[in-house]
Amino acid sequence: MTTASLAPAVAATDARAAFQHALRRELHASGVTAQTATIATAPLLMRAAAAACRELLGQRWADTQAADAVRGARAEVRRVHYLSMEFLMGRALGNALAALKLDDTLREAFAAQGQSLPDVLEREPDAALGNGGLGRLAACFLDSFAELGLPSFGYGLRYQYGMFAQGIQDGRQVEAPDDWLALGNPWEVMRPELRYPVGFGGHVEVRADGSRRWMPAEALVATAYDFIVPAHHSARVSTLRQWHAQAAAPIDFAAFCRGEHHAAAAHRVAADALNWVLYPDDSTESGRTLRLKQEAFLVSASLQDLIARHLRETGSLQGLGRANAIHLNDTHPALAPAELMRLLLDDHGLSWDEAWAITREAVSYTNHTLMPEALETWPVRMFEALLPRHLELIYEINRRFLDDVALRFPGDVALLRRVSLIDEGQGEDGNGHGHGERRVRMAALSIVASHRVNGVAALHSELMVQTIFADYARIFPCRFHNVTNGVTPRRWLQQANPALSALLDARIGTGWRQRLDELERVKPLAADVEFGEQLQAVKRANKLRLAARIQRELGVAVNVDSLFDVQIKRIHEYKRQLLNVLHVISRYQAIVANPDGDWVPRTVVIAGKAASAYVTAKSIIQLTHDVARVIASDPRVGDRLRLVFLPNYGVSLAETIIPAADLSEQISTAGTEASGTGNMKFALNGALTIGTWDGANIEMAQAFGERNMFTFGLRTEQVDALKRAGYEPRQVVEQNPTLRAVIDAIARGDFSQGDAGRYRALVDKLLGEDVYLLMADFADYLRAQAEVDTLFRDRQAWAARVALNIAGMGMFSSDRTIEEYIDRVWSVKSLG
Template identity: 70%
Template sequence: MDTAPASAPASAPATDALVALFRRALAVHTAEGRQPPARAVLQAAAEACRGLLAERWATTQAKDAKRGAGQRRVHYLSMEFLMGRALRNAIAALRLEPALKEELARHGVSLADVLEAEPDAALGNGGLGRLAACFLDSFAELGLPTFGYGLRYRYGMFAQGLQDGMQVERPDDWQREGTPWDVERPGIGFVVGFGGRVEAEADGTRRWLPAERLRARAFDFIVPAHGHGHVATLRQWEARAEQPIDFAAFCRGEHAAAGAAQLAADTLNWVLYPDDSTEEGRLLRLKQEAFLVSASLQDLVARHLAEGRPLSELGRANAIHLNDTHPALAPAELMRLLLDEHGLGWDEAWAITRQAVAYTNHTLMPEALETWPVWMFERLLPRHLEIIYRINHAFLSEVRERVPGDEALVRRVSIIDEEHGRRVRMAALAVVASQRVNGVAKLHSQLMVETIFADYARLFPGRFTNVTNGVTPRRWLQQCNPGLSALLDSAIGDEWRRDLSALSALRGKAGDPALGQRLASVKRASKQALAARIQRELGIAVDTDSLFDVQIKRIHEYKRQLLNLLHVVHRYQAMLANPEGPEGRGWTPRTVILAGKAASAYAAAKQIVRLAHDIGRVINADPRLEGRLKLVFLPNYGVSLAEAIIPAADLSEQISTAGTEASGTGNMKFAMNGALTIGTWDGATIEMAQHIGEADVFVFGLRADAVATLKATGYDPRWVAAQQPALMTVLEAIGNGAFSPGEPGRYRALVDGLLNRDPYLLLADFADYVATQSRVDALYRDPVAWNAAVLRNLAGMGFFSADRTVAEYAAHIWSPPPAMPPRADPQRNA
């Protein structure tokens, strides 16, 4: 393996090849004369890199096809892959940045301008998609045989804009000027069916006759390793109608009807997570999930057979990993393929399926564990419903044998929910069919088996495990924070670039004030860059000496951006009431930065976005504060925006209600970039505190057991608020229109929701949150102590590399299972 540091230049042949490919591509794009220079250069640079990566891809596939019996190819199914920009990652992996910079200089173009010309690939939304992208990076770095599988969304989730503070959604047309990184695979395509009927053949087999047939087209996105030549592949599926137009209808002048099939196919490609508040939206989401699963598993089976391996070995040679519940149809689809398309018997097919499938759960929220009405399956996926019924029948028979007489348990664990309108429980299907089920942080995995999957854990105690999440340091430290990376190289050497645990060497240097000053200078440069962006895009001037207090994640009530806003209003009121600050020490200047999207149909979350805007509008314009408090909401949060914000953060807000955040990975990225954490004892923040040292993490609020006890014994948020005059003053100001004078009642419902229900216990945690923020202020006023705490945080972050996470998956989840000989079954294909 090539272990040269990431900064080493490429070999002369690779440099010459890049330059030749780049010049050829640039000549084509500039000759067309239709693109701005930066975009033309981006296209040319991407095509040059892609040519070199294609060679690595071919070598990798040939090697992986010859893998031995002790290694499985992993097929990672996810509805989201939040990849971000690709050019910087490609040239870093190929070690071609010096050569490209030199070549660009010949054309009078800067690399920075070219990098900015690249749009983010809109293939994901939040932490789930970004985790999947980090895993692809680690798949490559660890040299694992893998394929990631996703959908090629034309318009992403949406591009977020603000009009008078209100979130507005518009299509994220990221493919408008082409997608230079996608490699179309015209020889790879599969038919995916929907609807129709199932018929019984004379020999007792079942035959599905779909009413609608779509064609899945494959596009590959190549993800390179940085330390050697291996690559990982993200294969994206795009839907096309099997027959693009009805030619006879077109000739009759019925043009809309002639293209109806293609329009129906295109609809699957348009938007990630279509609004499911309507029946048509729910049908579309189920079709997207089925399309992803079917195309991916057909591709898997075809590749397995092309490698010359028998179907009986499919489960031992391949792992099918479900990234959350969205791809949970996979077991039923694999059974359909093995039974109907390849003629296996039920027991043999089920043994293969159970060998192959594993499932990661990412949420404890029952509403996120997808369920679908039985009638919807009957309409779209009738054969899959038959298979699910049989899986469920066999499973419940086993439960009755093991726990006779407990019909309440049978009802609770059934894949078919008979008590709420007959629905298919997709998480239950995933658990029943998987050889392993994991959570993504120790607390999450513990709560998973104590709450949502408690019955299954008692039935299958050995099936459940934990793998704590990690993030790729190549994007989230080396690329997004080159200043800090260079500082680390000079302080402890560059071994951390290959093994992040080498950061532990910083612990012994945390007390070095000179190193702390250098660290502060790096942070200040990042803050200046972000401040310039805020001024340029929003017209808000912020103080780069102020504490940058950052919360960036999707807007949701459980993530408690509203608690953050309550603290901002409290701080504002306290600053006006006491300009000299607590005990006359003055107020620590603070810039609060928020970013994130609210789901288009999530009214409460969209109100929180608007409230943030309204509070910021008032506070930012109040001269009495003398600029010591600012609130900024940066719209259209995505990977590239995160890469600008995270290196500039001093404080990372991880303030979900304890027991609700599965893991969190933003918390890791912030700490890896020199931000201290304020957070609840929740998700992976717990393990971060344990690795860093609890004294260097600002922990507040009720813990998960106390949350459960409070809810069980009766929580009265109105009474809690009444005991806190400062909190009541904040709520009254918001509820009575202090920040929305033109519409005084705008936030009355939001405040009443807190006082009457407060399901995420904001009011219960408010006082401790405010007190802990005061501790943050005190430490920030002591730069030497603050910098030492930052260095100790960095020293503890080696565990949270995605490389370690993926290595644990490979060892404990994806290692080849023992052979599972099928039982005899006289009904081969019932």
């Protein structure tokens, strides 16, 4: 534990009594009395239970904040402020009940009113505050912050409609607002006393004394909403503080009276738009502007909150950087160094050296990608229009940085150009927008201002300093390090897979819930035939649950005794869902060619959202549906092969899919996936992995033995060598009859009702550049899939390997991840 845990706020019996009282009060307030209790609806019960839990958690929150406020300046661990554009929280009620040890109490209360606990839990919508792995990692970290007793705040935005709700029409993705707040959010606590001004546009005023002051043209107010995340083994909680934007000015009353109603409130609508959608489509200028405003709004409100809290507790800005850590979860909050400097210089009157010393102590940065195009850059002209004072400060940070580099590396003008915070527009524009214009490099700002920079898996961190950040690593050789990602076992095993959790409890005890490395005690059980049968019984029950959902939502019957082969993640070319579909097509063709063969039945499940403007990713989703339709309608296949796409992927859907998976598809091109956390969740739940030597797959294979993972494909150095030699994907296809048959079938329109043009762009990409080397890895992927079939036929051998996988997952807890961040980044000793 990093700090002393709070003692439990009340005894367990008192907690149950308090909860029952609060629940009765909430139900009564909703019109449910003892006489009408049996007609209480599941949604009403869910909201009442959430309100009752929130009341208990509110006391824990107050106790936690009070304890953290008196830690004093000599505390060994700094208070962490984790800035992230997304927190993919999922449902909260089940987690709260488990943490409060109130599952049985609520089960009895609901049963008395004719409702089951699972049915009520299903009525809670997923909090639409994130999209993919970045946001779910942040949510796991909040759980570990609480579990480890870390003084902390997570900071994000309060999105009203999430990214989008994904629907499927005629096999095509369609997007709609995810109106998750339509009935309110019983978990959030509005903090009206926490309101901070945030501005945009305007100009910088030079005062008589030479000081500079930003005079924004647009004035917003950020209001805080708190979401409380409880520990499971103490009374500690962590806080997700979300910001909601409002216009500072009321309506234009004169315009309203003239009948110009829209004009009277236009500024209020513009402010409200900051809260509408996570990651606005940046294919338009207005979308890019909105995204930059969201990032600036998050950063400004969060840092103002941090400074106000520090001043309340200490009365001085002295020591702010040594008492507080500001962590940037990727480049989205990379404006933090510039905004912190602005606040310290302009609002609080510190000198440049004082402000920069605080900034460098406080700020740290996690990079999540090796793709240059994914490192945010913004046009200088956009900064000039929206954030003129920040641009001045970035110029000054850059000037001082480049002066230092020039002294250390005299005469290396090319190095200065490469590491400058400003891309002068001489080379490629990584974002694909406005080629040739001057741009601010946000990753560079994050590196220069941070005292520590990390990657999220061993390979990723190694490649990070060898490729995209090689120059910065040369300048700051001690600044870079690795912290491999992890997932919380409370959500991703205890909550998602209660049957497996109970089996582990019975065999090795409950300690793994708090110290995941206790899973090592499963290793000797790999040779236990009875344990293997128990593992398979748990898996089959979970597969039955998923099969029922597939039947209910899609009307598709799947063979529950088939191998459940699963790939769930955002749809992107580098994650290679298309390679998965190509394998399904080749398997289909092989079954049709030999319908009497001894085939291992497979159910292939894919889920994930494609960004609304990502045409290729949306085409992959459509192809998946077209292939699934052809397979399902072919009587020669029977139940030996099914391809299923489950729409609107999110945390709750993942909690149903992951425990049911036999095989986890982690098949990104080597050197492209930073880490992955889905790979960890699957293995923790007893799925074997088929994967490339990429991201955290490598460390997982090393943990439980490479022979226990189905590895395939080119490795990073081979990928680089192949590209340097001149890769010819068309030649690869011509030399592989199985692959050629697959590509020809797509090109002919075999899966698109004869429409040969529908997937022409996909085929041309594969035969032309094939940037992510699907053609090069296809043959080895099929070899590995054949190994999967062979092992799955031997139930005992498969179960033994499952046990070894679970036993090796001890290091992949987010608790271990956070302990490493504390030791190397967030502790006072990390500052030297």
